[in-house]
Amino acid sequence: MTAAQVTRRLAAPRLRPDWAWQLHQGSAVVYVIWFAVAVPLAIVGLLLEPRWVGWFVLAWFLVLVGFTVALRIGDGRRKQSWADTAHQLGWRLSASGEELRDRWPFPPFDVDPGAAIVDVTTGRHRGREFWTGRFRHKVGRRELGFDFLDLQVDRPLPPLQVLPAGLSPVAAASLLPLPLAIDGLPAQYRLFNGREDHAMAILHPRAVEALADVPPFGFSCEGRRFVAILPAYRDATTALAQLDVACDLLDLIPEQVWRAGEQWAANQQQS
Structure with a gap:
């Protein structure tokens, strides 16, 4: 299998990325949900037949165990599928990539000093070097995360x-986003950092057409860094399709945005 053989028009995730992350990580919210159902279940059991209360609670506990095991098996299969794909394409895998944090001195990567980078894959695709993996950090009081895709760029971006x-x-750089009114996108997109005219220039009709083919993802960029931000727990087919679309997005960036990035970089050097 090659990246070019990936089928487009992939379905979007059913759960919000932060909820999916917490479910897969087995965070406290899973047990809160379990108790929220177990307590009414026990009350109903007491009202109907007290002798069955223990069986009701045990059955619900087994549902929790089965759900957790199913998630772990699914995660293991996704990880193995990606490893097989990466080896087939000649990409390199590593357990962590803490050195990558120095590449991204901008939100959301520089907010939590205790953030971790794991499951890193590096290689080349369509002439660009890339680094992809999982970014774990604390957002408020919650431990959350997302997948990242750092693509090589030869000119600075604003x-x-x-x-x-x-x-x-899971990845916002600010709490006051600006909604972007763009037709054709598979989800509502928002601007969290930077200028609206730059965002609108990048998300022109051809870019929107490419983004519409895959589950929604976003990006952060600054200088010679462009990092796609993606939901975690994707299968290999989705990951390859989004890699292709991220490359398309870079290839389709208008010249005016590159010039704005060069001007921004020049101003940074002078300040």
Whole structure:
């Protein structure tokens, strides 16, 4: 299998990225949901047949165990599928990539000093070097995370962060986003950092057409760094399709945005 053979028009995730992350990580919210159902279940059991209360609670506990095991098996299969794909394409895998944090001195990567970078894959695709993996950090009091895709760029870009609304809880650079009115996108996109005219220039009709083919993802860029921000727990097919579309997005960036990035970089050097 090659990246070019990936089928487009992939379905979007059913759960919001922050909820999916917490479910897969087995965070406290899973047990809160379990108790929220177990307590009424026990009350109903007491009202109907007290002898069955223990069986009701045990059955619900087994549902929790089965759900957790199913998630772990699914995660393991996704990880193995990606490893097989990466080896087939000649890409390199590593367990962590803490050295990558120095590449991204901008939100959301520089907010939590205790953030971790794991499951890193590096390689080349369509002539660009890339680094992809999982970014774990603390957002408020919650431990959340997302997948990242850092693509090589040869010219600087202006500071910008554009995300679909669903990804904002896990990776937003600010709390006051500006909605972007763009037809054809698979989700509502918002501007969290940078200028609206730059975002609108990047999300022109051809770019929107490419983004519409895959589950929604966003990006942060600044200088010679362009990082796609993606929901975690994607299968290999979705990851390859989004890699292709992220490359398309870079290839389609208008010249005016590149010139704005060069001007921004020049101003940074002078200041």
